[in-house]
Amino acid sequence: MHNHPRSPVSASLALDIQDISKTFKQKKQHLQVLDAISLQVHTGEFVSIVGPSGSGKSTLFHIIGGLTAPDHGSIRLHDQDITGQKGHISYVPQQPALFPWRTIEDNVILALEVAGVPLKEARQEAAQWLERAGLADFRQAYPQTLSGGMQQRVAFLRGLISRQELMLLDEPFSALDAFTRSDMQRWLLDIWEENRRSVLFITHNIEEALLLSDTIYLFSSRPARPIHQLHVPFSRPRSEDIIEDPEFRKLKKQLSHLMREEQQKGMDFGRLEGNL
Ligand code: ADP
Numbered sequence: 001m002h003n004h005p006r007s008p009v010s011a012s013l014a015l016d017i018q019d020i021s022k023t024f025k026q027k028k029q030h031l032q033v034l035d036a037i038s039l040q041v042h043t044g045e046f047v048s049i050v051g052p053s054g055s056g057k058s059t060l061f062h063i064i065g066g067l068t069a070p071d072h073g074s075i076r077l078h079d080q081d082i083t084g085q086k087g088h089i090s091y092v093p094q095q096p097a098l099f100p101w102r103t104i105e106d107n108v109i110l111a112l113e114v115a116g117v118p119l120k121e122a123r124q125e126a127a128q129w130l131e132r133a134g135l136a137d138f139r140q141a142y143p144q145t146l147s148g149g150m151q152q153r154v155a156f157l158r159g160l161i162s163r164q165e166l167m168l169l170d171e172p173f174s175a176l177d178a179f180t181r182s183d184m185q186r187w188l189l190d191i192w193e194e195n196r197r198s199v200l201f202i203t204h205n206i207e208e209a210l211l212l213s214d215t216i217y218l219f220s221s222r223p224a225r226p227i228h229q230l231h232v233p234f235s236r237p238r239s240e241d242i243i244e245d246p247e248f249r250k251l252k253k254q255l256s257h258l259m260r261e262e263q264q265k266g267m268d269f270g271r272l273e274g275n276l
């Protein structure tokens with residue numbers, strides 16, 4: 001019996017995306033959004049996608065979640081083909097999307113309720129998580145009485161509490177102000193390092209990606225394809241002090257440069273299209 005230390009990167013594949021392409025066709029307009037995308041998330045790994053806005057990142061999430069059909073390619077989850085199927089992953093969308101008529105607690109337990117977990121058990125579990133998220137006093141409150149950051153935390157807990165192993169997080173902090181965002185990053189880092197779910201995370205923010213991730217894929221402008229893959233070298237648990245580390249700054253500079261080049265290309269292409 002070999003007893004290798006379990007590193008998230010050497011563990012088994014959770015998500016295997018192979019060769020996904022997508023073109024939206026409306027009347028005579030064809031918009032190619034994804035161009036032969038392949039990427040992997042290993043079990044317990046935190047993987048980020050960073051790419052220009054409008055490049056097709058959310059579309060890729062819709063395809064993984066079975067909400068949009070790809071033209072080509074496959075999605076495998078723990079070696080099972082789930083292409084075009086719903087219900088296999090936990091998905092936290094860009095907007096918190098809480099149900100206004102449900103209390104915070106009832107929003108959090110939604111996935112468990114759908115999965116048939118007894119209500120009492122679901123509520124007990126939700127109460128523990130809400131406590132940990134600093135939301136114990138808001139169990140019986142309604143979403144509209146909470147700040148944006150709190151609503152985002154509730155949406156995140158709803159994803160975390162579900163029994164699905166893989167979480168997709170689509171720019172969950174993009175609508176938050178800088179202070180709340182930094183609090184939320186630290187909070188997510190702590191919670192994730194304790195639980196080690198497999199995560200695929202979309203962000204615009206390179207610093208956020210470097211702070212949180214094991215692996216980063218940089219996407220091109222539309223049609224999106226991975227143009228750069230980086231294994232983030234910092235050990236865990238991490239503290240946000242690593243943003244002062246010279247290696248962190250160097251990587252941030254490199255990625256920012258690549259991203260700026262890519263956005264520039266996108267803009268040139270936009271001008272070209274406009275001139276035709
Ligand atoms: P990102 O998340 O990277 O900002 P999206 O995946 O949301 O990008 O969108 C990529 C492109 O695809 C955009 O130009 C968007 O308008 C277009 N798009 C997204 N969904 C559809 C759809 N259902 N039909 C037609 N075009 C779409």
Ligand code: MG
Nearest residue numbers: 057058059094
């Ligand atoms: Mg998006």
